[in-house]
Amino acid sequence: MSHVAYELSDQVATITITREEALNALDPDVLSELETAVDRVAADRARAVVVTGAGRAFVAGADVARMSTFSVAQARAFSSLGNRVFRKLELGAPSIAAVNGYALGGGCELALACDLRLASDRAVFAQPEVGLGVTAGFGGTQRLARVVGPAVAKELLLTGRRLKADRALEVGLVNAVHAPDELLGAALALAEEIAQQAPAAVRATKAAIARGAHTDLDTALGIEVEEFASCFETADQREAMAAFVQKRPHSPFQDR
Template sequence: MYTTIRYEVKDGVGIATINRPEALNALNSTVIEDLSALVNEIENDKALRGLIITGEGRSFVAGADIAEQCPLDLAGGRTWGRRGSALFRKIELLEIPTIAAVNGFALGGGCELAMACDIILASEKAKFGQPEVSLGITPGFSGTQRLARRIGAARAKELIFSGKMIKADEAKEVGLVNAVHAPEALLDAAMEMAQSFAKNAPIAVKYSKACIDRGLQMDLDSGIAMENELFAMCFGTEDQKEGMTAFLEKRPAQFKNK
């Protein structure tokens, strides 16, 4: 169905592998189209409980395709940037938890794709960076915004102004990456984490994600008010009744996403 992406669902978790290894999985128009179509599919899959995004071969995504960007003029650059940013925002706004399993290079658009996910897990071989200034451009798929929000403005400026790459251990140290794993253990670790999310009440997980993401854009009092409302809404679900009843009866809960 997709030209540049392999997609499968395993135990309620989607696994999307960007499959353009001959170009280090660089983002060209076809990859962006495939990812957009996949996100639309995922949005409509009410049985899905999580999504893992990874790359084929030795790269996660080694940036956007330079050959496609090189001839762009001002209008073309604006369209290209808006297209990528809109896609990554759609990924960020998915109601289910998303995990980037970064197996290799995550540079430019690849780092930006990883940051659009809720969690970033890295292989020991992974490398991260926003090298766009060495090409005469700024990060274009929201990198200046998400990197600063993840690791703080000063560190983000250092990485973006220098264009340097950092290894997985440094990425973890600065707070970009949640955990670092041996290459052969990365996908299993991502699946284990996704399953730890998926076993819980889907509506409660969805509301918790919304509370965190939306709350970070609000003042504290507004964020607390939103959390109180979503907390209350949980009590109108079957899953709340099942979860608390199962706890009292000392048995595993059987959630139905209702």
Template sequence: MSFVSCEVQDRVAVLTIDRPKALNALNPEVLNDLRLAFEGIDQDVVRCVILTGAGDKSFVAGADIASMSTMTKAEGEAFGRLGNDVFLMVENFPLPVIAAVNGFALGGGNELAMSCDIRLASENALFGQPEVGLGITPGFGGTQRLARVVGVGMAKQLVYSATNIKASEALRIGLVNAVYAPDQLMDAARKLAGKIASNAPIAVRNCKRAINEGIELPIAEAVQVEERLFGACFETHDQVEGMSCFLSREKPKPKAVFTNN
């Protein structure tokens, strides 16, 4: 992979989009490398993923306008499909994914961040969907995820006006979970990832599935999703060990490698 690097430490994988000269802009090659990077994660070892951008200016500045400028209708639709396929893979990845947004998160960058479970931002981060200023709509899920994250009214305001917002405003409207000084962002992301990784992996994965699968369902159907995943935790090592140690006040002894039982 030329444009995405992977580092694994203490059960946490850090994926870095590495195209700093182009502010980590997304083109088909970057998207394919991102997909390969996620597919290459050893889910028996890794328990949480951090996604960030190389350099100190940009998470992902957007889709590569140079590569889009000459696309036909069919090519544009195919590019949108590729981006959506990759971002849906990120969104539905079994492990929690934290976006460490270290600068520009515009267009496809904001869309990629929204496909992650949790978004942490540096104080110099900038968010937005500026596509209408270029004569196009958001193409990688921006019109859909933004409305789900910040509400329909705020999403329409940001998308229709192509307004970019600072990290403090992104925090206020609920687009990000927390804001840190630039030199503290990755430490904060690693600390949160480590806390997630220390918990029972089957339970964490099932919580992600329950939230993702149930959020758009009527509550009566959504709780049935939860019931099924709640039940699936029983008779696993993590459940037996966790509850027995709670009762005996001992520290749980997690398995070294993830298994389904």
């Protein structure tokens, strides 16, 4: 791949967007390569994934030069591609965005598609699309409100204002802020911590949160019951609970 690097180490995948000359801006080619990387995460059965950008940007947005000449049909196809790729990321292994710099437009949306977000203290977030005559196109109008609430989301989406890392932490857009040279290490450590847990239980937890988020509480609790019970089909559950009762360390989880 020309603009996306993929690494796998100890069941943790790292995806790095490497289009540094364009501040990692997303165009159809980059999105296609990103989809290939996300598919590899699934094929490798990675237990967690870190997404980051090379250089001084996470992703500085979609490629405006490419978009500027789009027809309506091309715009629809571009938005659909981005949404498909980001949805795959969202539904896959637990994901952590290590936001090392600019996360503007599509970059902010890529971070939002991840389960957790860690930021460098130099990171800047924004959804500036209205200043370009368009809406957010890769899920920003939907995920941002779900993460920070409708009022803050509307403020950002309707004004295009930028948020620095400290304010992003205040409004709940990121989970933590780190010094630039500590960011990737912190993201990898968090990914490794998740990867050490029982994979089926992690998947069931993600599913319960996702399925229950947009329904009533009674239905959501029923979903949790289903996901909880499903874990009792696994050898990992039996071994972990037996070890707990016997007061010994459990064997490494085998995802079975």
